[in-house]
Amino acid sequence: MTSGSLGQETAAPPKVAMPGPAPGTARRTGVVILASCLGFFLINLDATIVNVALPAIGLRLHASLSDLQWVVAGYTLAFAGLLLSAGTISDRIGATRLFGYGLLAFSVASAACGFAPSVAFLVVARVLQGAAAAAVLPSSLALLRQLLPDPAARTKALAIWAAGGGAALSAGPIAGGFLTSLLGWQAIFFVNVPFGLLTVAGLSRAPRSVPQCTSFDLAGQVAAVVALTGFTFAVIEIAPRGVRSPMVLVPLIVSVAALLWFLRVESTVRAPMVDLRELRSRVFVSCLATGFALNFSFYGILFVFSLVFQEDRGWSPIRTGLSFLPMTVLVLASNILAGRLTRLVGPRYPMACAQLLSACGFMGILAVGSHGPTWLLLLATLPIGIGGGLASPPMMTALLESIPSERAGVVSGLLSSCRQAGGALGVTLFGLLISSTGFGMATGLRFSAVAAGALLIAAGTASFLWIRGADTASDGPLG
Incomplete structure (x- = not known):
């Protein structure tokens, strides 16, 4: 009995298509899962791929040891500081949109790293990479959650997602070594561009996320970034400038003040990033x-x-x-x-x-x-x-x-x-x-x-x- 022949009986019911996923839905879902995992892989890869290339970067850009520290720390600092609010931003504008914006920004920043004419330019581009990575991480996870309402399927996808991050950390030093030796240190950044753009293309198959009204703790976010950056800047600059240098003491004082400000904000704001309790x-x-x-x-x-x-x-x-x-x-x-x-x-x-x-x-x-x-x-x-x-x-x-x-x-x-x-x-x-x-x-x-x-x-x-x-x-x- 079909919906179009209600009340019509036959000796043998005809074969009908049962309700289920539309043609191509499973393939579309698989593409989006792959895009989410690939995005997570790329941002983890860049946390370790750069280490092996540091001597080559230092030689080519005439970088000091403190410069090389900033090449590594600039990425992780921006990643760490902005990650506190990235989940909230993902909810406000939608995971699909933030994931796409984050990957595009990551690809552009990666290209800028590869074309860097000086170490200062490279550090700035690495900071932008880290900021983009902070956008990708929570939105890639949220994308899987909205795409897979079934707990069993979601658990399987999350396992693949997590394994991709671990594999990236393992592959980073090896990929960095081969790319630096065969193509030059710039290749460790250029390799992100095609994969990043390919991931964005795969994202076009994802359903649009519904934005939510969530509170954003701007004061706490700014305080956290200033505290982390000031302290790191002070410690890195101790070696070339000395502990009594204003370039060390001033950032350290600013860092302490920002930390106190952060604690005050988080204890008084209605929707804090960090619940101090x-x-x-x-x-x-x-x-x-x-x-x-x-x-x-x-x-x-x-x-x-x-x-x-x-x-x-x-x-x-x-x-x-x-x-x-x-x-x-x-x-x-x-x-x-x-x-x-x-x-x-x-x-x-x-x-x-x-x-x-x-x-x-x-x-x-x-x-x-x-x-x-x-x-x-x-x-x-x-x-x-x-x-x-x-x-x-x-x-x-x-x-x-x-x-x-x-x-x-x-x-x-x-x-x-x-x-x-x-x-x-x-x-x-x-x-x-x-x-x-x-x-x-x-x-x-x-x-x-x-x-x-x-x-x-x-x-x-x-x-x-x-x-x-x-x-x-x-x-x-x-x-």
Whole structure:
């Protein structure tokens, strides 16, 4: 019986098309999922692809060590600072629109990086890249949520999305090494342009997002960016200018003032980016500390080793990129294992043990030193990769179980912002320690290892003491 022949009976009902997806819907959905994952892949790739190219950039653009720090930190700083509000902007203008704008801006900024005639131009373009990346991250996630209402399909897509980000971190140093050696350092930026434009083209198949009326904390956003940037600028400029220079003291004072302003704004505004009451939660603070410590140590050591291997040992960019392969692949492999461990024993032990394992890797670097055997130095990086991969999934589990479900998006953005800030400050501090006006490469590497190891031990201890097995509902307030 069909709708067009209501009441007409037949001996054998004719075959009719059952209600379901329109022709091509599944293919269109697959294209949009691919676009979302590719966008996330690209912004993660640019967090690590540049490290191996730093010596070539320094040689071509006559850049100092502090300049090279800004090439890396400029991206992660803009990423970290603007990520706090990017989720709100995504809701206000629609995820589809922000994702498209973000990818177009990322592609244009990438081309500007490749054409950079000076290091100052390159740093500005990297900041624009980071700002665009901040727009892409939450909107790509929101795009998957609106596209896939079925929880099972959405979970599968999110797993692919997350794996793409991990794969990008692993591929970054290798891709950077090959592109720099074969085509020049500019190629590490130009490669983003065709893939970025291809992703935007795929986005044309996505349904339009419905904008929502959400509050935007402009004062808090400005305060957060000023505080992060001022502090990073002050630390980077200590090496070339000295601790008493106005170029160091003034940004540091501005940073402290901005931080106080941020705390005041967030405690009084109606819809804050960061609900300061959540900082009373031990689980919440422990997860933020873990995210910060992981990126601080990982990005910091990538930065230093890229310089050690190429400038001290004369390695090619390809060889340098390949030397990071075991560590970065272990990050991805351990991510998969960590999910199973967390389901079995809860987040507490995987988080704590993973960070202590990473700390052991830095203690190994401390023992070997920059002039030690290469194989021992690389062997010491393996626990860093394993620990970093094992810690991330239980960290997300513990965090999301400790907050109301309606805060999940905002708090996830805060964690991502904290991680990016950790990466920027890791590069900043490690660069200061290895500089010629700091302790030099050999001693600076040892001090860097001590700083990273101590931070990981502290964060791991907090995880063990403050996260109670699989049940985070028993979380108590700090103090």
